[in-house]
Structures are given as structure tokens and as C-alpha cells.
Amino acid sequence: METHIFPLLALADADGLSYRGFITVKGQELPFEIQLENGKSLRNAKLNGSPELKRLLFGHEKALKQRLEQCPSLTEFFIDLKDLLERIITKEKREPMPDESYYSKLLSELDAVGWDKLESLDPSLKSLTLILNDSSSRKHKIYITLSFSYPQTPLTVHIDLPSSASKMPNPTINFNDVISFYSKIASQFSLIIYLFDSITFKFLYAQIA
Template structure:
């Protein structure tokens, strides 16, 4: 505890916007301020878990691998944040250096800005989440009936409003507004608000999974993502695909991932108990699945108490947990081994061996650690 108190004192001095999240000082969260820009981050006291907002992940780009290495080597959160701040400084400097200078020919005519500003004034600047320096891309926000905040990106052509804008929305289905000649931004936002109301049940279902289970993938879910990979045990998970058209009454597609020994009982429960599924729409899919699979989905907090750290089992080949945003999805079937691998890592490893066999989209060989036979589908999930 004394060491954690010393770390807290250093953080207060150098990172006053990063504060402890509990009395035991096991996690810190807040804002990292670099060059008058703020990035939301969180890090555990043992430097085993780190989360960053989308803006920071975008700025770091390929340097995110370096961040992972620095996290593993850091003595405490303070030392890690010092190195992270340096990395962000260099990334921002490179971003500024690579940014091309604007030419007058690239800018829209004066009428474009006059019309756009008049539309924004009518809409209200409070609706503008962000706007780029050329004012050709802006994010507008809206709140749905359940008080969820949504944004939509509007990409404007140079000859706007004569040519319609392009709309990019983070939703499970494509949004294409019908536009008139006047008050285009207001029309877009109104139609977007009506469109997102179709997905209230879908939002509720996905929020229920996110709040009550341990989500392995996607790492940063958006409303565009219709699936969740949920941890159900050590080296064992289920990928749940939800139909946004019938998120509650429809039966989600379930694919179990892990060694056959680990997933076989769940497959058996699914086949035997499928009749228990409540098709009336009165039960959320998570609750339905718990009844059918005869389990209680563990939360991230409960799993983190496991000294074996079931959440962060690294790949037995590349020794990383995440590879191109994917986590290990293959495990050795031998119960005593159960070593996890990224599918891509294992396929590449087996292909390099002379006695490996390939046929009908699968590759067969032996576990890297225990030599137990292992068969891998080369088709990604």
C-alpha cells in the first residue's frame, strides 16, 4: 500500500487530471493533457490494463504496439504515463508535419461558407460536436428517447448545397436521408433522429451485454457492431451475433470459441435447452442465453479477481493478447494444456512446418507447447 501511495503522490504532481477510482488505488482514470489537447485514459495500478479514447488510439496509430510494450515494462502508472506522454508528443508532431498546407484552389467559394454558417446558426451551435478546419466535415449530435447521445458525420462537397452531402452514421443499418433544397442539415438531423428510434431494442440488448458480461471483442464497441464476443470461462468464449431487426424476439447466432473440451458442455446445453428460449420478447437475450446455457455470464470485475488472469491470456506464439484488434480464438484441446493462440499466428506457424497437412480449408498439426494434435480452420470468424 505504501508503494501505491507514493505513486499517487507522483501522479498528483505530474498528472493532476488522472485520479484514483477506488480507495485501494487499484485503478486510475482521467485526462492526459498534451499540447492543449485532452485524451481520456485509464490504467490499473499494476499496469496490466490500459484503455484510451478513440482520438488517442487514432493519433498513436502503429505506435500502439510500442504503448503495449511500455505498459508491460512500466514500474507503476506514473512511469507509464510519462512515456505515454512522450509518445503522444512525437505522434502529434509527426501529424502536424505531415498535414499538407491548404491551397486556395482546394477551398470552397465564399457562398459555401455563408450558406453553411446560416444553416448552423438555425440548427444551433450546440448541435455541432466537431468541425474540421476546412469546414467540409462536421459531426452533429442528437439525443434519442432514452437519452443516449448519437453523432452523425456530414461530409460536404465543395459545391454544397447544390450537391448533397454524404452522411456517415454509426448504426447497424445504413442511413440514407431524403434531402430537399433548403435547411439540409436540419433535415438530416431530424431524419436521423427518427431513424435511430428504430433501434431502441437493439441498443438496449447491446447495453445489457456490455454492462453485465465481460466483452472480449470488439475492444471499443460502437452501435455499428452487431456482435459481442463474451468470455464464459478460461480460454472459452461465445461470439453472439444479434439481428438488429429482431434483437429481442430473434434467436442470436452463437459460435463457441475455445478448446473442444471447454466448449462441448455449452454446445450440449444449447441443443438440449433451446426450447426454453422465451420468444415472447419479455426476456433479454443475455438472460435467455444464461437459462439455455445453464450459466451466469461472469463480469469483468469477477474475472479479474482470478489470479490466473483469464482475460489477458496471451497468444502462445506472438506473446501478445491483441493482434490487429483480434484476441486469441483457438486453444489446444488437451485439457492440461489449453494454450490459446491467434488463428493467424497458428496457421502461419503450422504452415512453416514440413509435416503439416492442409485440406478443405483446414490445417492440421500439433500444439506448439504440448504436441497434442490440433486442427484449425483457415477461414477467419
């Protein structure tokens, strides 16, 4: 695959499936490595990078995967990636930095809900993922996005359940409210998920038998 548009992009293995380099965005040089599944397309390629690159791209994983599937070349993908990073950095510069109350409230909410429920926390402290165990011990991910004006601005929340149940009807700033609400929702879907799993298992068993 061609690399001429990025002179700092270099082949990293003998098979031609791994490249390393830098992408320069707004004066920042961001190291990365991209590993291809094959030399014909970018589908299923894996992009790794510096902690700063990972921080900037946190929450944009679906968009990256889509572009990797759609872009016919490394050149086109990195043009799109650079455009995305420029927009992210520009947006960050426009946003005010949080004050002390932001960090205090965030820490107190995590203390209240339990740190064992925290699966991931974006380095910017603006996005996090909580884990909810339903009555059947299935794990559900709750995605929370915070504004730097939090706690004055409510949380943005969704969960990996059917779309009709993925959003809270009322805004909240409390993580415990989020856990409580989605615990009830998860319980409602528990039987449906169990039946679906049972049907899937029986189908797979029938295919093997």
C-alpha cells in the same frame, strides 16, 4: 527510443516518455509533442501539436492511431506522419477556396439545426460533428464532411450506428434532413441498444457478485 532522424526532436522529461520538437512539411514548421505510455512501444501514445497541425490531421485520427500501434520506432512513425501531412497539404492546394455562398449556407444550416447540436467544427470548416439524442437520451455522433463546392455538392454523412444504417440513401445539402433521417434510424436501434446494455450490465454484475 531513437531520435537521430529528427534533430529538432528533444526529450521533454526525465522518464524518457515525452518528446517535443518540430516536423517540417512543405516549408512549414509544425510544433508537436508526443507522450509515450512506455519506452518500449508507441502503442497508446498521445500526439499533441500546434493548431495548424491539429487542423491538418482532423479526420485522420484513426489512421494515426493505427500507425502508432504498428510503427516500431519514433523514426518510422514520423516518416509516415510527414508523408501523410505532405499528401494532405498537396490536396488542399489543389482544391479551390470556397466562395461566400459556402460560408453563408454553412452558417444558415447551423442556425437552422441549432448550435447546441454542434459538437465540433474543423478549423478548415470542411468537417463537423453533430450530436443526436435518441428517444432514450443516448447521444449519437453524426459526422459531416463538406466539399468547398457546397451547397452545389451534397454532404458526405455517416453516424456511429451499424454500417447498414450509417449512410443516407439520398444525397442532401440540409442538416435538418440529416437529423430527421438519423432520428428515425436511431429510434429503430434504440431497443436493440437497450437490450445490449441490459445484457452487458447483468453480465458485469454476475462477474462481481
